[in-house]
Amino acid sequence: MQRTRLFGTNGVRGVWGNDFTSDLVIDLSYAIATYYKKGPIVVGYDGRKSSPVVSRLVRATLNSAGLDVADAGLVPTPCLQHAAKRLGYNGGIMITASHNPPEYNGIKPAASDGVEISREDELTVEDIYHSKKFATMAGCGRQYVDDNVVPTYMEKVLSLVDADRIRAKNFTVAMDTGNGAQSVVAPIIAKKLGCKVIVINGDIDGDFPGRGSEPTPDNLSVLAETVRNGRADFGVAFDGDGDRSIFCDNNGSIYWGDKTGSLLAKNLLAQRHRGSEIVCPVNTSMVLSKVAEESGIKVVHTKVGSVEVSREMVKRKAPMGLEENGGFMYGPINEVRDGAMTTALVLDMLAATGESFSRLVEKLPRTFQVKTKFVCSSREVVERVVKACMEHGSPKRIETMDGAKIWLDDETWLMVRPSGTEPLIRMYAESTDRALLDSKVDEYSRIVRSKMAQ
Numbered sequence: 001m002q003r004t005r006l007f008g009t010n011g012v013r014g015v016w017g018n019d020f021t022s023d024l025v026i027d028l029s030y031a032i033a034t035y036y037k038k039g040p041i042v043v044g045y046d047g048r049k050s051s052p053v054v055s056r057l058v059r060a061t062l063n064s065a066g067l068d069v070a071d072a073g074l075v076p077t078p079c080l081q082h083a084a085k086r087l088g089y090n091g092g093i094m095i096t097a098s099h100n101p102p103e104y105n106g107i108k109p110a111a112s113d114g115v116e117i118s119r120e121d122e123l124t125v126e127d128i129y130h131s132k133k134f135a136t137m138a139g140c141g142r143q144y145v146d147d148n149v150v151p152t153y154m155e156k157v158l159s160l161v162d163a164d165r166i167r168a169k170n171f172t173v174a175m176d177t178g179n180g181a182q183s184v185v186a187p188i189i190a191k192k193l194g195c196k197v198i199v200i201n202g203d204i205d206g207d208f209p210g211r212g213s214e215p216t217p218d219n220l221s222v223l224a225e226t227v228r229n230g231r232a233d234f235g236v237a238f239d240g241d242g243d244r245s246i247f248c249d250n251n252g253s254i255y256w257g258d259k260t261g262s263l264l265a266k267n268l269l270a271q272r273h274r275g276s277e278i279v280c281p282v283n284t285s286m287v288l289s290k291v292a293e294e295s296g297i298k299v300v301h302t303k304v305g306s307v308e309v310s311r312e313m314v315k316r317k318a319p320m321g322l323e324e325n326g327g328f329m330y331g332p333i334n335e336v337r338d339g340a341m342t343t344a345l346v347l348d349m350l351a352a353t354g355e356s357f358s359r360l361v362e363k364l365p366r367t368f369q370v371k372t373k374f375v376c377s378s379r380e381v382v383e384r385v386v387k388a389c390m391e392h393g394s395p396k397r398i399e400t401m402d403g404a405k406i407w408l409d410d411e412t413w414l415m416v417r418p419s420g421t422e423p424l425i426r427m428y429a430e431s432t433d434r435a436l437l438d439s440k441v442d443e444y445s446r447i448v449r450s451k452m453a454q
Contacts, residue, residue, distance in 0.1 A: 085114025
């Protein structure tokens with residue numbers, strides 16, 4: 001009998017009190033403790049209403065399994081992961097459901113290198129969980145508070161940019177912290193870099209009343225307006241746990257993460273990381289590949305999911321990785337998505353080039369993108385949809401690394417894949433020809449809907 005997978009694209013998530021219960025949290029924590037074998041383990045949590053309770057459950061369970069545990073408190077995910085890597089821990093656990101709606105929560109374990117555990121290790125944890133073969137350790141672990149998690153993280157971010165050059169520019173930054181965990185870190189880092197910071201949705205609130213927990217171009221109109229009214233140099237919005245960041249330029253135009261990521265990659269390849277590899281998922285914009293080609297390097301593609309990108313970066317010692325959803329990863333601090341580090345790198349780029357955000361975007365290769373999603377009832381429906389899209393028409397080639405990426409010509413592609421975190425089919429498409437793109441998205445959307453209705 002096939003066991004139900006616990007881990008999705010990013011950790012274990014569910015609706016608190018429904019499919020993400022206290023019993024599941026306790027048994028999963030015992031399984032993770034058995035996987036870690038020894039402590040100390042650092043535990044942090046995001047601003048969701050249920051997060052303090054889940055954190056207490058996780059810490060108490062790890063203690064009862066004999067592991068010492070540090071309580072990092074409410075912190076963005078990248079802070080917790082940095083602590084796991086740099087402060088002498090044998091691993092870290094973040095209590096978060098990232099961008100999911102308020103009723104969700106989750107557990108995201110990191111290894112001692114500060115990166116989420118690998119897909120193979122996820123299966124190991126699941127095997128322990130399902131078999132209930134938890135290690136029994138003598139005695140009870142101790143618990144203490146670690147007040148160094150945020151200060152040491154901030155210090156590291158500031159050391160990786162030219163702080164004096166940034167301070168000399170007196171930048172103005174608009175920040176939509178989305179009522180999330182980044183409220184306690186990103187604005188402070190920007191102020192330490194001499195920026196005037198205009199914060200919106202700055203109060204931590206697990207209901208995410210400002211604009212929801214996921215920043216998308218559709219819900220960032222207030223940020224764009226704030227940039228224009230405040231004459232800011234750029235705007236940035238974070239997701240619920242602060243590892244992703246979506247940017248808008250000085251004119252209030254909002255960009256997906258692969259556009260901003262391509263911008264940063266271009267700057268970093270020119271300034272500090274010449275000849276370095278870049279790792280990204282297969283649904284990333286062609287813009288990045290074009291930027292890489294200009295620098296004489298190749299992009300390494302993975303399946304969708306930050307774990308795949310992060311682990312490939314570790315394997316290849318690549319200094320840069322990125323995702324289209326706003327996850328930029330900078331190896332010198334950690335091979336994980338990091339909204340505050342990315343913001344500091346944008347400031348560094350603007351200070352180094354002396355050009356506006358909008359002007360730098362204008363210099364990138366030009367493409368058009370569409371991203372949409374369809375609510376889906378089951379895995380069987382997803383498979384039917386993907387198969388139908390692959391069999392439609394006469395594409396130039398099809399890549400099946402993750403779902404189906406259908407190349408219609410050398411400059412036009414469309415991709416369908418199941419979401420790893422929600423009951424959705426996601427569609428991504430890109431072309432250098434806007435009219436062709438729109439017509440193909442309509443065409444394939446009709447196929448998706450017709451197959452879902454069967």
